[in-house]
Amino acid sequence: MAQTSPPAGAARTAPDPRPDHLAPAPRGALPLVLTGAFMAVLDTFIVLVAAPAIQADLHASDADVQLILAGYQLTYAVALITGARLGDRFGRKRLFQTGMALFTVASVGCALAPGAGFLIAARLVQGLSAAAMFPQVFALLQVLVPAERRARAFGALGAVIGLAGAVGQVLGGVLVSADLLGSSWRPVFWVNVPVGVVTVALTARYVPESRAPRARRLDLPGAGVLTVALGLLVVPLVEGRPAGWPLWTWLSLAASALAFAAFVRVERRVAASGGEPLVRLRLFRERPFAVGMLLVLLTYAGINSFFLVFSLTLQDGLGQDALGAGLYYTPFAVVFFAASLLAGRLAHLGRRVLQAGALLVVLGFGSTVALATAAGPGLSAGQLVAPLALVGAGNGLLVTPLLGAVLTGVRPEETGLASGVLSTGQQIGGAVGVAVLGVLFYGALGPAAHQDVAAYGHALTCALTANAALAALVALLLPLLPDPATRRG
Missing domain, CATH: 4.10.860 (DNA Excision Repair, Uvrb; Chain A)
Structure with a gap:
């Protein structure tokens, strides 16, 4: 799914950085920290369902819609590593609070946006604030949770991220369909405000401050x-x-x-001068990391672009309202969540789990293309549920184990930096995927009228054929990734 997942193995391989004097986390600290992760991921998914309503209300162009979605991910991606270093230097609690406060203010700007340009600018600020907030979640879990309980904490983070994806689809549909006081899509941003205000206030009381002993300079x-x-x-x-x-x-x-x-x-010049580059290029000399990053870019390009074209097809092409579109995503989310849990239990099978996931994604996209082509103008939303569930199952088996496999060969002292680069790659892959596959989808759609089922079905098949090709390329490249089960053994 379109999110930053906790790197499996981060809790296992990273050294315990907790200073001896730091007391165990207060009872309310971890739920507050996890709330930040939830909000950052939620705002990717909730806007996907609201995109058609935003476009109609603001008279936005197709390009505007793509920028509203991809702009958030771009600024998020670019600032993630810098956000982590700011937290190390100035305090993780302080950066978490600052990021959440700015995220809340940016959400108000999004909700009040008078036009597409203003909304795009506010979304860029949202992305920057999420980048300040989200890296502190990883760091605070490492610092506040004892080593023996850290695996469970990261498991909880994974569950929260998966839940955010599912809730985002359904909640976005509920809020847009409710049309509260004639506000159409705007409540999808207003909902962030009370959560943000309460989280900032409670963080001041319940989350202890921490800094890295040797904070890296900013690049x-x-x-x-x-x-x-x-x-x-x-x-x-x-x-x-x-x-x-x-x-x-x-x-x-x-x-x-x-x-x-x-x-x-x-980056080479900064490293040669003894500084701390944004990205240590030597990480890419390790085959697991280099191949894994390519696989992550391809995987997230396919996931995020799929959500865009599927949302547009359901609502603009097949006549579903926002709530209906959100509910049609529920099987995907449920199966994704279940398959993610299953992938953790099948970790001893190593790369075979990832390969099975990639092949299921290919099968899901391929069957959707075949079904839509055969149905033509008779295509209905209900026909897409089964192949959509296949895509969810495949991604559940692929995504979380892939992130862990990428970090398998990274030295423990570089786990934090590698996790930041990995998270950045997820967001960049998603943003570029939305841009490129959006061009293909809108190009195939042409000037079709809303609820022209045949035209939208054709555009969907063109885009999902490309999605299937991306997933097939991932399946072909997976053998180049060292088997994590072999490395553990």
Whole structure:
């Protein structure tokens, strides 16, 4: 699913950084910390269901909708590692509170947005605030929970993240359909406000402060160059098709390649000078990490783009209201959650679990394409439930074990940094997937009218064919990833 999952093995491999003088966490500390993770993930999913209503109410373009979704993930991705380092230096509790407070204020801005441009800007701020808040969740769990109970704490974090995905789909549908006081989609952002205010207030009382003994310096040049590179890549992908692919879009794409090359040079220069680069490039010399990061990028590009095109098809194409669309996601969420738990119990099977998951995803997308093609204008939402459940089961078996496998070969002292890079890769993959697959979906859809079932079914098959190809590529590349079961043995 489209989220930052706790790296399986983080609780197992990372050294216990708890200072001896730090008392066990107060009873209310862990629920408050987990609330931050819940909110950060919720706002990816709740907006997906509300996207058609937002587009209609604000007269937003297709590109605007993509930026409302991908912009949150982009700023989230770029600032995650910097957010972790700020917490190490200035205090994790302080950064968690600051991030939650800013997230709450940005949610008010989203709810009051008079137009698409304002909403996009507020979503960018939301992403930055989530990046300040979310890394502190990992760090605080490491610091506040004794080593013998930490695996259970990270398991709880995984459950909370999975629950956020399921609740986001259904809650978004309920709130949009309720149309409270004629406010349409705006309650999907207002709901963050009371939760944020209460969490900030209670954190001050129940969560103890902690800092890293040796806080790393910030790599502002690296963060700046990476931000520019991602912007040069994603903006033309989102804006290019509706603009007719003018020259500036191609120049921007070319410039993004140069900017990414510049980012690598900046990181090498920072490391050579004895500084702390945003990304330690030597991590990518380890095959498990390098191959694993590629697999994570491909996997999340497929997951996030799927949610976008499926939501649009259900509501704009098949005539479901927001609540109906949210409920149709429930089988996916339930099966994903169950398969994730099963994957943990099957960990001794190693890479075979990941391969089974990837093949189930291919089967799910492939059967959806076949079904939609055969049904044509007779396609209905109910017909898509079974293949959607297959996709959920496959992702449940694939995603969480994959994240753990990527970190298997990382040295314990670099687990925190590698987890930050991994989380960043998840968000970048999701944002680029939304941009690229969005271009394919909208291009195949053309100027179709709402509830033109045949046109939306055709666009869905085009997009999901690409999703199936991504999942097949993941299945083909998985043998290059060292088997985590072998490494444990």
